[in-house]
Amino acid sequence: QVQLVESGGGVVQPGKSLRLSCAASGFTVSSHGIHWVRQAPGKGLEWVAVISHDGKNDNYADSVKGRFTLSRDNSKNTVYLEMNSLTPGDTAVYFCARVSAPYSNNRYNWFDPWGQGTLVTVSS
Amino acid sequence: QSVLTQPPSVSGAPGQRVTISCTGNSSNIGTGYDVHWYRHLPGTPPKLLIYGNSHRPSGVPDRFSGSKSGTSVSLAITGLQAEDEAVYYCQSYDSSLSGWVFGGGTHLTVL
Numbered sequence: 622q623v624q625l626v627e628s629g630g631g632v633v634q635p636g637k638s639l640r641l642s643c644a645a646s647g648f649t650v651s652s653h654g655i656h657w658v659r660q661a662p663g664k665g666l667e668w669v670a671v672i673s674h675d676g677k678n679d680n681y682a683d684s685v686k687g688r689f690t691l692s693r694d695n696s697k698n699t700v701y702l703e704m705n706s707l708t709p710g711d712t713a714v715y716f717c718a719r720v721s722a723p724y725s726n727n728r729y730n731w732f733d734p735w736g737q738g739t740l741v742t743v744s745s
Numbered sequence: 746q747s748v749l750t751q752p753p754s755v756s757g758a759p760g761q762r763v764t765i766s767c768t769g770n771s772s773n774i775g776t777g778y779d780v781h782w783y784r785h786l787p788g789t790p791p792k793l794l795i796y797g798n799s800h801r802p803s804g805v806p807d808r809f810s811g812s813k814s815g816t817s818v819s820l821a822i823t824g825l826q827a828e829d830e831a832v833y834y835c836q837s838y839d840s841s842l843s844g845w846v847f848g849g850g851t852h853l854t855v856l
Contacts, residue, residue, distance in 0.1 A: 656845065658791075665747065665850040666783075666791065666834050682844055716790060728838040728845075731781040733802070735790035 623647035630739030643717030654720035659713035714738040749848035756854040767835035775816040
């Protein structure tokens with residue numbers, strides 16, 4: 622069964638860092654790219670970042686560019702989202718989602734499946 | 746302000762048909778990038794409903810359908826059921842932003 626499980630969320634002070642994990646099962650992260658999408662309280666979905674299946678390409682939304690970094694550990698079948706210089710505007714539930722097609726950086730791909738999400742609260 | 750524009754809410758009685766629009770521009774839908782639809786319930790992960798503008802994944806009832814015309818796409822739901830109450834999002838890629846984009850979401854209420 623294809624599944625994604627996020628972890629690492631919590632309460633963090635403004636300006637601090639946090640690392641989220643997205644553990645995959647039922648497939649390998651070396652075969653599929655992984656997106657991160659967030660949902661702030663009372664708001665809609667916002668795409669955050671993506672790392673390609675081969676780890677050679679990553680792409681970030683302007684709102685997090687320069688502060689967030691993606692990485693991957695194939696041995697743990699896990700993708701990480703390192704978040705630095707956090708602000709209250711980063712408070713959200715963070716979802717990871719699999720790129721639909723394997724071995725593809727295609728912009729036409731969709732997100733399926735999604736993890737349950739992990740809540741990040743940035744507050745002093 | 747989302748790049749893809751959706752109505753904030755729609756409603757319909759059980760058994761009726763509703764449509765949810767998603768309007769983009771020449772940098773996303775108008776360029777030819779596919780649009781995908783997701784259903785989202787609070788506390789659960791978003792679920793893929795339609796991919797590639799009009800294709801249903803296995804397990805999604807044929808009450809759900811998608812269509813595209815120019816820079817707009819639509820999600821139609823026929824035979825409304827109480828369990829269809831959720832927030833529906835469209836999603837595509839935007840070449841001017843060099844990133845993936847979502848609509849603002851449409852809350853469907855079954856009266």
